Amino acid sequence: MGAINTHFVPALDGVAYGLLLFVAAAGLTLLFGIGGVLNIAHGTLFALGGYLAASVSDGSWSSAFLGLAVATVGGTLCGGLLAAGTLPLADRGHLPQALLTFGLSLVGADVLTTVYGTDEHPVVIPKSVNGTVQIFGHVYPTYRLMFIVVASVLALVGTYVLGRTRAGALLRAAADDREMVGAMGYAPWRVHAALCGAAGALAGLAGGLGAPIIGPGPDTADKVLMLSMVVIVLGRPGSVLGAFGAAIAVGEIETLGVSISSNWAPYLLFGLMAVALVVRTFRGSSAVGAGAAAGAHA
Amino acid sequence: MFSSRVSVRLRAAVAVGAVTALAAAGCSSSTSSKSSAKGNAPINIGLITALTGSNQALGPDHLNGFQLYLDTHNDMLGGHKVSLKVGDEANGGAAAVPVAKKMIEQDHVLAIAGIVATPTIQAVVPIATAAGVPVVNTGGRPTVKDVSHLWTMSFMSTDPGASMGPYMAQNVPGSVYAFGPDYQGGYDQLRGFTDAYTKAGGKLANDGGKATFTPFPNTTDFTPFLSKVKASGAKAIYCFYTGQNAIDFVKDWSQSDAKDIPLYAAGFITEGGALKAEGQAANGIITTMNYSPDISSAANRQFVSAWSQKYNGEAPPATAMYSWDAASVLDQAIAKAGPNPTPDAVNSAIKAMGQIDSPRGTWQLSADTHVPVQKWYLRKVEMDGTALANVKIGDLATIGS
Numbered sequence: 001m002g003a004i005n006t007h008f009v010p011a012l013d014g015v016a017y018g019l020l021l022f023v024a025a026a027g028l029t030l031l032f033g034i035g036g037v038l039n040i041a042h043g044t045l046f047a048l049g050g051y052l053a054a055s056v057s058d059g060s061w062s063s064a065f066l067g068l069a070v071a072t073v074g075g076t077l078c079g080g081l082l083a084a085g086t087l088p089l090a091d092r093g094h095l096p097q098a099l100l101t102f103g104l105s106l107v108g109a110d111v112l113t114t115v116y117g118t119d120e121h122p123v124v125i126p127k128s129v130n131g132t133v134q135i136f137g138h139v140y141p142t143y144r145l146m147f148i149v150v151a152s153v154l155a156l157v158g159t160y161v162l163g164r165t166r167a168g169a170l171l172r173a174a175a176d177d178r179e180m181v182g183a184m185g186y187a188p189w190r191v192h193a194a195l196c197g198a199a200g201a202l203a204g205l206a207g208g209l210g211a212p213i214i215g216p217g218p219d220t221a222d223k224v225l226m227l228s229m230v231v232i233v234l235g236r237p238g239s240v241l242g243a244f245g246a247a248i249a250v251g252e253i254e255t256l257g258v259s260i261s262s263n264w265a266p267y268l269l270f271g272l273m274a275v276a277l278v279v280r281t282f283r284g285s286s287a288v289g290a291g292a293a294a295g296a297h298a
Numbered sequence: 299m300f301s302s303r304v305s306v307r308l309r310a311a312v313a314v315g316a317v318t319a320l321a322a323a324g325c326s327s328s329t330s331s332k333s334s335a336k337g338n339a340p341i342n343i344g345l346i347t348a349l350t351g352s353n354q355a356l357g358p359d360h361l362n363g364f365q366l367y368l369d370t371h372n373d374m375l376g377g378h379k380v381s382l383k384v385g386d387e388a389n390g391g392a393a394a395v396p397v398a399k400k401m402i403e404q405d406h407v408l409a410i411a412g413i414v415a416t417p418t419i420q421a422v423v424p425i426a427t428a429a430g431v432p433v434v435n436t437g438g439r440p441t442v443k444d445v446s447h448l449w450t451m452s453f454m455s456t457d458p459g460a461s462m463g464p465y466m467a468q469n470v471p472g473s474v475y476a477f478g479p480d481y482q483g484g485y486d487q488l489r490g491f492t493d494a495y496t497k498a499g500g501k502l503a504n505d506g507g508k509a510t511f512t513p514f515p516n517t518t519d520f521t522p523f524l525s526k527v528k529a530s531g532a533k534a535i536y537c538f539y540t541g542q543n544a545i546d547f548v549k550d551w552s553q554s555d556a557k558d559i560p561l562y563a564a565g566f567i568t569e570g571g572a573l574k575a576e577g578q579a580a581n582g583i584i585t586t587m588n589y590s591p592d593i594s595s596a597a598n599r600q601f602v603s604a605w606s607q608k609y610n611g612e613a614p615p616a617t618a619m620y621s622w623d624a625a626s627v628l629d630q631a632i633a634k635a636g637p638n639p640t641p642d643a644v645n646s647a648i649k650a651m652g653q654i655d656s657p658r659g660t661w662q663l664s665a666d667t668h669v670p671v672q673k674w675y676l677r678k679v680e681m682d683g684t685a686l687a688n689v690k691i692g693d694l695a696t697i698g699s
Contacts, residue, residue, distance in 0.1 A: 006529055009555065010522040017519055118355035119571035120545050132553045141553035214518055215575065218355065219542055223518065259522035262505070266480060266513040 009138050010259035011252070016144040018251020019151035020210050022244050025228035025235075026158060027075075027202035033237035034175040035195040037086050038094045041105035043225030045075050045200055047112060049207020050216030054121040061126050068208045075204015076197045078108075083196035087189055105221065113218055120217035143212050150209065158202075159240050171195055230269070234276055340379040341639065343628065344401035344410040346422065351389040353414045355541065355571065356617065360412045360436050363614070363621025367629075370604050375625065376632025376639065383407060390415030398422045402429045408632065408644050409434055411624045416440035416483070423448050432645040434627060436620040438483065439669060449627070449648050450669045451620040453588055454698070455483055456490030458564035461674035461694040462536065462586040463494025466562060472533030473503035475559075477523065479514040479543055487538035487564055495536075503532035517543065520550040527556040538564040545575045552579035560584065568679050568688055570615040580686060583679045589616040589658040590675050590690040592682075598657035613687060614657075623656050630654075664698050671698030 028042045052074045053067035085104065089096045129142045162168040174181045174191040182188050207216070207224075214220060227250070235246030253272055258265045345364055348357035361384060373380055383405045385397035394413075401407045402425065410426055413419055414437040426433045427447040439450045466474055476492060478484035488509040492502065504510050505526070512523055527535060535556065539547045544567040551561055565587030566572070568580050591602050591613040601622055605614035627648060634650075635643035653660045661672035676692040 006525065009525045013519065013521045113354070118358075120542055120575040122575045122577055124577075132557070139553065139555045139557060215542075215545060217542055217545075219515065223516070255519060255522040259525055262510060262523065262526070265517075269516075 007256060007259050008136060009140060010255040012135070012140065013144065014252035014255035015248065016148050016213075016251070017255055018248035019148055019155070020206075020213055021227055021231050021250055022247035023151050023154060023206040024203075024210060024214075024224050025231040025243055025247060026154075026240075027199040027206065028225075028228045029232040029235070029237055029240070029243045030162075030202065031195060031199035032232060033239065034171055035192065035199070036090075036094075036175065037082075037196065038098045038101065039082065039199065040098055040101040040225065041078075041082065041108055042101075042199075042203055042228060043221035043223070044105045044108035044112070045078055045203035046207040046210070046224045047216050047220040048078060048108070049075050049204035050123070050211035050214070050220060051112060051116050051121060051207075052204070053208035053211050054123045054216055055116075057124045059124040059126060059130075063124075064126055067123075068205060071204040071208030072201050073204070075207070076201040078204070079197040079200020080193060082200060083189075083193040086196070087192055090188075090192065105225075109218070109221055112221075116216070118218050120215050123211040123215065125212050147209065147213070154205075155240075155244055162240060167194075230273060234273060338378050338637065340381055341375070341632070342381050342383055342401075342405045342407045343375065344383045344385060344398070344405065344407040345412040346385045346387050346394055346397055346401075346410060346418065347412040348388065348390065348414040349384075349386040351387075351393075353387075353390065356414050356437070357386075359570070359615050359617040360414060360621050362609075363436070363618030364411055364625045366601075366604055366608060366618070367622050367625035369608075370600075371625075371629065375629045376635065378632060378639070387414060387418045391417035391421050394418045394422050395425065398425050402426065402431055407431065408639055408641055409628055411436065411628065412621065413437050419448070429641070430645065431641040432648055434624040434648070436617065436624050440482075445668045447645055448668055449663060450667075451623045451627070452617075452670075453672070454490075454667065454669045455486035456493075457588075457669075457697045458586050458674070459487050459489070459491025459536075459538065460494045461697050462562060462564070463491050463496075463500065464498040465586075465676065465694055466534060466536060467495050467498035467500035470500070470534040470560075473501045473531065474534045474536050474562075475503040475527045475530055475532035476509035477535065477537040477539075477547070478509055478511055479517075479539060480511040481514050484511060484514065484538060491536055491538075503527070503530040505530075512543075514543070518546055520547045521554055524551055524554040524556045527554075527559060532559060534560045534562055536562045537567070540566045541572065544568075544572045548572075548576045548583065549579050562586075565589075565616065565677060565688065569617075573679065573686060573688070577686070580679045581681075584691075585677045585679075585688065586674050586694055587616055587677055587688070588670070588672050588674050589619050590677050590688055592687075592690050593657065593659065593675070595657070595659065597655050601657040619657050623654065623658075626656065627651065627654060661698075666699060669698060672696065 024046055028039060031037045031039050049071035052071045056067045056070055057063050085100055086097050089100060125143055129146050131142050132139045133142050133145060170186060170191060178188045181191060231243055231247045231250060235242035253268050257268045345361060347360040348354050368380060383401055385401060387394040398410065401410060409432045411434045413422060413435050416438040419435060419440055423433055423442055427444055432447045432449060435448060435450045436452060439452060439454055442448055476488060478488040492509055510523060537547065548567065551557060562584045565585040568583055568585055573580055601619065602614060605618065606612060630651060631644050631647035632639050634647040653662050659673055661670045664671050673696045674694040675690050676694050677688040678691045679686055680689045682689055
């Protein structure tokens, strides 16, 4: 009971952090797994969303929703830009795309520091969610609790749209056979643009939602890109369920794992990632299996 | 507030552009100015700081403090018109070597000021020492073998903790939980604290009685680390964090089980932009620093009013004050180095310098380490008018050797 009491907050926080990673990685896994575009500028789109949300936030609910809207629209527009840039490279494999988006991420990062400066930007969230709540005698930030709910809804909606709607089916079909989708009367460039736009929108929205936890600053883009990469590699690109499992596993490793063995904190994430990859290579197991394996070690 | 930051960046960019343009124009101008050896010939001073790269949030303050001194002293140091050659150390270390070489070999600078990152010190100081050029350093100070030409305006990494340790041993009714980032600077800072604290009779509450080091720079969520503090029975926390780490740590602390346990820290946790980003979460944090903008002295009032006039009424960060002092030390040393000052003469004059009257109070350079022997102040984050500020609430020990 004592151990459960000590590790309760880290375990709960692991869910919040894992969901944050899932929301952050969703746009990347969509674009990479389904669209085949390796978007190195993903973290920059996240940071852009955070900066946009921070710049309109003033502590009122209307400004919070406006911030999310502005972040989503900004992400969508930049996604469109990305679509235009990557379309000519669509048949050239991942490397030219990675190079292009890497260049765009450098330009984007410099534009962001020129406009917003090099300081970290505070996001002023509404007072009613800025405080803390008591859960089983422990203090926990209200915003993170709310984030768990919002991110869960987002994950459900995303899974539904991709798996059960016509638009989702079209995207998945385009990933399997572009030419057939074209023959059905959907121009491939339009599907590509829609995918990039949706991925950009997700990244921007995640940036806006996550800004109170991973604040927008000059390091945000790199940090988010790295964690998102870890999530999609562990969860297998394109698999929403896999990304979800991997994100929660990484979240728990970074919180519960740290609280159980803080001496190993610097090595936990990448050590367990290495274990998961080696195990997967030998077993050829499914994405969910890899996520569960990592979770069991945590 | 954002526009002021933009203008700072623009200014820095223009300064870099100007230096590049001068370099492109060839070294003929600098050699001709050097050969015209009349009474008060203009002099070149180098200033290396981080204008791009991972330390770019810190770089401008190093430049702006020095520039402010020049602005308020007719662009003169020791009676000579100064041409300031600004160089970018980028991510620090080897990147600064060509910058320093150009300053020494082409610009024939009298001295090099600034330098943010400790690897840059290790790369630049041997080159400058070989050429006899003094380095007046305003950023971090690593261990250096030959300090004959290195003069530090800031502090030794162990000093902030050493000033706070005995105070907390006396005033905290119980044990203290200590945190720091997992890199050399973090170890030095925490060693300074734990050595002084345990020597004064204090006891750490951490597991195994040793300070906890959080992975750097990848820790964004400190909640799991903080969850152990309350269970340990600690009566206070001491930590050293800077930049993004500082902001995340303060926010997570203020919304955790440990929020009622007082937070003590090395002053960087609430300096400048960090305090703004932390907002109300930082209210009540107690820090140690060798500077507070509300120190009551003529030298400090002059510095603070000049800074706030130029930067929209903001209070100056400690870093800008170190840079102001670098200019002030050079001003006095060059004045003593005669009508045709040489780098060697300037270096000797700095060595012979006694007490320095500074915005932080009077201090002097240690004859041994060339680091300030100075007083440390106890500060508390409080509402000062309409904004949160680091308000001085007492004096700590004088530290340095």
